[in-house]
Structure formats: structure tokens, C-alpha cells
Amino acid sequence: MPVCTRWWMTAALSASVLVQCHIISPFQLFYSVRTVFFKSQYWRLLTTFFYFGPLSLDLLYHIFFLQRYARLLEESSGRSTAHFAWLLTFASSLLLCIAPMFSMAFLGSALSSTLIYIWSRKNPDTMLSFLGLLVFKAPYLPWVLLAFSLIMHGTVPKDEMCGIVVGHIWYYFNDIYPPLHNNHSPLDPPAWWIRMIEGRPAPVEDIAEDEVPTDVDAPGENDPVEAAPAH
Numbered sequence: 001m002p003v004c005t006r007w008w009m010t011a012a013l014s015a016s017v018l019v020q021c022h023i024i025s026p027f028q029l030f031y032s033v034r035t036v037f038f039k040s041q042y043w044r045l046l047t048t049f050f051y052f053g054p055l056s057l058d059l060l061y062h063i064f065f066l067q068r069y070a071r072l073l074e075e076s077s078g079r080s081t082a083h084f085a086w087l088l089t090f091a092s093s094l095l096l097c098i099a100p101m102f103s104m105a106f107l108g109s110a111l112s113s114t115l116i117y118i119w120s121r122k123n124p125d126t127m128l129s130f131l132g133l134l135v136f137k138a139p140y141l142p143w144v145l146l147a148f149s150l151i152m153h154g155t156v157p158k159d160e161m162c163g164i165v166v167g168h169i170w171y172y173f174n175d176i177y178p179p180l181h182n183n184h185s186p187l188d189p190p191a192w193w194i195r196m197i198e199g200r201p202a203p204v205e206d207i208a209e210d211e212v213p214t215d216v217d218a219p220g221e222n223d224p225v226e227a228a229p230a231h
Contacts, residue, residue, distance in 0.1 A: 015052075
């Protein structure tokens, strides 16, 4: 499992176990502008992305999507850990900015939805199967999950909606915008970021180019694969 996905999944499971054991409280993990910037509780900028709820079937549902689609996106990007870490940083920062407008305290599901959306757009021909009942192409996956959450919870999942919006912003400026503007990508990580993450200078092609391979080597690409675990 790639390093970023591995650490995120480990942090998510650890947060749920610690809450379940009453070692910490969810109230110590959620994000709010007041607690972070007026009470200097800066750890919430990270922990809001780690907590998906107590140990339950719903947690396993989130962990499944986290380890599958974050892993596939990180493995198939064709680039380094620094590039995927930059994607996570960009998406997390944008979600932190818009969270107060929608009163979102925990942003793990939103960030997961962002990655699922990006992966689905980069793999337009991959066939997926949802609960063994519905077969569709990958670009429909975020909307299928959105509808599933709406049916299960009875409310519009605003966190997933925000995740889709952030995912589309990244996808547009990373995949659609560059070919129209001499391969200039405004979302490429700066050289200092690559040096900090990987301890090496940024290759020339990482600075000058922005193309990301679309021929993803995902398991089951030619056959329908499960998009969600059966309940």
C-alpha cells in the first residue's frame, strides 16, 4: 500500500479505536474556525480528516473506499509520493476553507469523495459494480455513492457534494486546463515541496509537464469490479 494511503488509513483506524476506548473524544477532533484559530488548537486541522465515526459497519464502508480508491489513485498517478501529497494538501486546504460555510465538523468523507471523483474521471472506461446490482462506468461512481448516502441517511450529504466540487476543481486544472494552455499546470507541486518530501531536486519534466497517464493499471479494469462491499 502506498505511503500516503497507508498513513491516512492507519490514522483513521487509530482515531476510531481511541474514541471507542474513551481515550479521546470526538469533540477533541472536529474542526471549527473558533477552536483552531482563537484557541490555538491547530491539531484539529489534521484530525478532522482522520475521524470517520466509531467502530461500526459504516466505518468499514469508509475504510474500504479509502484504501481502495486512494490507493489506486496514488499508485496509478505515474508520479511520486510528493505529487499525491500535494493533491491531498490542496484538497484539504480547500475543504478547510469552505467547511465553515456548510457547518462541516469532520472532513474525512469529503476528502475521500474528492479522491474518488478524481479517480473516476481519470478512468472513464472502467466498469464498476455496486452491491452486485448496478453496473456502470467509473465517472458515475461519485453520483451513485451520493444517491446511496441520500437513501441511507435521508439527507443530502453535503460533505460528499463539497468533495465532488473540490475534486472537479483539481481535475479541471490538472487534466483539462494544461492541454489548452501549452501544458502549463497551475497545480503542479513546486520544486521546494518535492525536495522536502523526497529529498531530491524536482525533475525537469515534473516542472514543465502536467500530463498524467490515463491508462490506469487498476485491477479488474476490463471486468466489472465491486464499487462497495455488500451489506
